[in-house]
Amino acid sequence: MKPDLFEAPDYYNLDDLFSEEHKLVRDAARQWVKRDISPIIESYAQKAEFPKQILGGLAEIGAFGPYIPETYGGAGLDQISYGLIMQEIERGDSGVRSTASVQSSLVMYPIYTYGSEEQRKKYLPKLATGELMGCFGLTEPNHGSNPSGMETKFKDAGDHYLLNGAKLWISNSPFADIAVVWAKNEDGRIQGLIVERGMDGFSTPETHNKWSLRASATGELIFDNVKVPKANLLPGKSGLGAPLGCLDSARYGIAWGAIGAAMDCYDTALRYAKERMQFGKPIAAFQLQQKKLAEMITEITKAQLLAFRLGQLKNEGKATTQQISMAKRNNVDMALKIAREARQVLGAMGITGDYSIMRHMMNLESVITYEGTHDIHLLITGADITGIPAFT
Amino acid sequence: MKILVCISNVPDTTSKINFTDGDTKFDANGVQFVINPNDEFGLTRAMWFKEKQGATVHVATVGETTVEPTMRKALAIGADEAIRVNSVPTDGYFVAQQLAEVVKNGGYDLVIAGRESIDYNGGMVPGILATLLGMNFVNTCTNLEVDGTNATAIREIDGGKEKIATTLPLVIAGQKGLVEESDLRIPNMRGIMMARKKALNVIEPIEATKATEDTKFEKPAPKGAVRLIDAENIDELIELLHNEAKVI
Ligand SMILES: Cc1cc2nc3c(=O)[nH]c(=O)nc-3n(C[C@H](O)[C@H](O)[C@H](O)COP(=O)(O)OP(=O)(O)OC[C@H]3O[C@@H](n4cnc5c(N)ncnc54)[C@H](O)[C@@H]3O)c2cc1C
Ligand SMILES: Cc1cc2nc3c(=O)[nH]c(=O)nc-3n(C[C@H](O)[C@H](O)[C@H](O)COP(=O)(O)OP(=O)(O)OC[C@H]3O[C@@H](n4cnc5c(N)ncnc54)[C@H](O)[C@@H]3O)c2cc1C
Secondary structure (H helix, E strand, O other), rough: OOOOOOOOOOOOOOHHOHHHHHHHHHHHHHHHHHHHHHHHHHHHOOOOOOHHHHHHHHHOOOOOOOOOHHHHHOOOHHHHHHHHHHHHHHHHOHHHHHHHHHHHHHHHHHHHHHHHHHHHHHHHHHHOOOOOOOEEOOEEEEEEEOOHHHOOOEEEEOEEEEEEEEEEEOOOOOOOEHHHHEEEEOOEEEEEEEEEOOOOOEEOOOOOOOOOOOOOOEEEEEEEEEEEEHHEOOOOOOOOOOHHHHHHHHHHHHHHHHHHHHHHHHHHHHHHHHHHHEEOOHHHHHHHHHHHHHHHHHHHHHHHHHHHHHHHHHHHHOHHHHHHHHHHHHHHHHHHHHHHHHHHHHHHHOOOOOHHHHHHHHHHHOEEEEEEOHHHHHHHHHHHHHOOOOOO | EEHHHOEEEEEOOOOOEEOOOOOOOOOOOOOEEEEEEEHHHHHHHHHHHHHOOOOOEEEEEEOOHHHHHHHHHHHHOOOOEEEEEEEOOOOOOHHHHHHHHHHHHOOOOEEEEEEOOOOOOOOOOOHHHEEEEEEEEEEEEEEEEEEEEEEEEEEEOOOOEEEEEEEEOOEEOOOOOOOHHHHOOOOOHHHHHHHHHHHHHEEOOOOOOOOOOOOOOOOOOOOOOOOOOOOOOOOHHHHHHHHHHOOO
16 A cells, blocks of 8 residues: 555635634544554555454544533544544545444434433543444345344343344444344334343354455344343434434445545546656546546535535534435445546556555445435435435 | 743744735744744653652643644643743744743743754754853754753754763753654544643733844745656666756
């Protein structure tokens, strides 16, 4: 892997809109990614292994629950800081960002928002330091875009619940200490349960042979008559709205994260185009390459503005699910298109692991699918503007 | 032990340098500022004294509000308090007088400055500062140990090292070696959160004279294109070096 020479593009001087603290948080994450992620990430992606040694560092830069209040071990930062941390981490790798998103938005967020005071005190401080790692089980083999049809269920067995079913495509599952699992109760209502590694009947086999998010561990969650203590049920909210609330938070982070991947691809392609000589000139001197690069920076700038405004709305508690959908859909698609164009700018060099572009491109294929597919987010916008849901 | 680290705010080394107003003023537009690397080595060494020997660490800068992010970062790295002398620091003698006032009022035992700022490379401030304060001074310092009021320092000299015994109060002009690059710290979230509550005191400059004034800046001539000569054509290479480049 080539040395990380990344310089962040800021065409519309967005830095003027960020607070001193936003920039301090972002620059710390940026420096950390340069120091601890860039030199190792390619080899971990190549061998399809999650670099566990980075968990402490992720916790140190505040990637685990940045917006969770300080009393529970979080950093008490605002939503823009959260977004900027996700952006910087995904600049390094979408898989590493996935680990942070899951821990913050899909594990800490539901425990903080729907959990009891005991659950918050028991889990959140340890999740914030990375001493405990979590995963989030919603998707099932037969229910992806349609989670309301889930088959995983639990029933009251006196002093505990009995949980049965299976979840698939679960980020962090192979090493997670706890899982926030969504299952139906005896009345068919969806509720969240905290399942701990080591509980009888609970296993987490890893999913192999992925061409995407190779540096992130993905697996299954299998529940075979797992006895879950009653104290592990999240009491605060039930119904599909509970897991969807978590997804809002994670999707918001992804809308920022995707910008990071796009910035890295653009920056790499721009530098390469200025250095690579063909026909006696740098390839950046050719109009066709300038078109690619100019369109990239235009799209990145638009995505940055979208994310920034959404961050303001989120800070004010006004961002809607539909607004978040639009940003997730637009920004991930933007990043994937930039990755594809940037790869071509590098010619054959673009397919090697010496540069980050192809890894970003392959990663983004997952990012455009998880947390609501590209299609599903379009249907969300469509339903919102027409008032006519077209999901079924 | 009470330590003051003097921090100069300098353009990031990747910045594009331009001048305005008939080449008399540096154009800060779009330039990212960072802690002067020599000062960051010093600050990191000061953190070591704080953690291992219970020292109190303050940081001071002479600069306008635009330098505050740099100071906040120093606080996030672990400095206990920051002082900003609210002034445009255009001259080393002026800066040294301002810092001397800060040192006198703060009662510091050790002042850690950098060997030189990587922007204007004056290399003047620490020496003038020590003189104004009548403190001992070690220049180009690559290692510093303190035991009570005794200090042992190593400094770089041409082709070797010099080991010095001296006493506090002391000013050093430090550089890499005080700590290594791998020891430099990235502010962590705990540090950033704590920095919110730490004081960043702004004080007005004292009346002080300047000794110099910038009248013009000149950038080096842009690098010319590279001409490749085939390894077979040594004669052509020699001919060009002799007649065109006129270096042999
Ligand atoms: C690497 C990775 C990590 C993941 N991590 C997690 C995790 O941690 N936790 C978790 O719960 N899940 C996770 N997922 C699962 C992810 O959320 C699902 O894959 C996603 O929701 C899509 O479900 P599916 O794969 O079953 O696709 P399907 O729902 O089967 O969709 C297949 C195709 O059909 C389209 N489609 C579906 N319904 C409609 C419709 N109504 N109209 C038009 N088109 C439609 C989709 O857009 C898609 O193109 C992860 C996935 C990946 C790849
Ligand atoms: C128009 C203009 C604007 C400038 N604005 C700034 C600014 O906003 N902030 C800034 O830091 N510099 C600024 N400078 C740079 C300023 O000139 C130098 O800091 C000062 O003149 C000393 O330069 P030097 O190269 O002699 O420092 P050196 O003697 O090479 O510096 C050695 C060490 O002295 C200490 N030191 C130097 N300068 C300062 C300082 N200002 N505050 C605290 N410690 C210091 C540091 O420890 C440094 O490592 C500006 C210069 C000009 C011309």
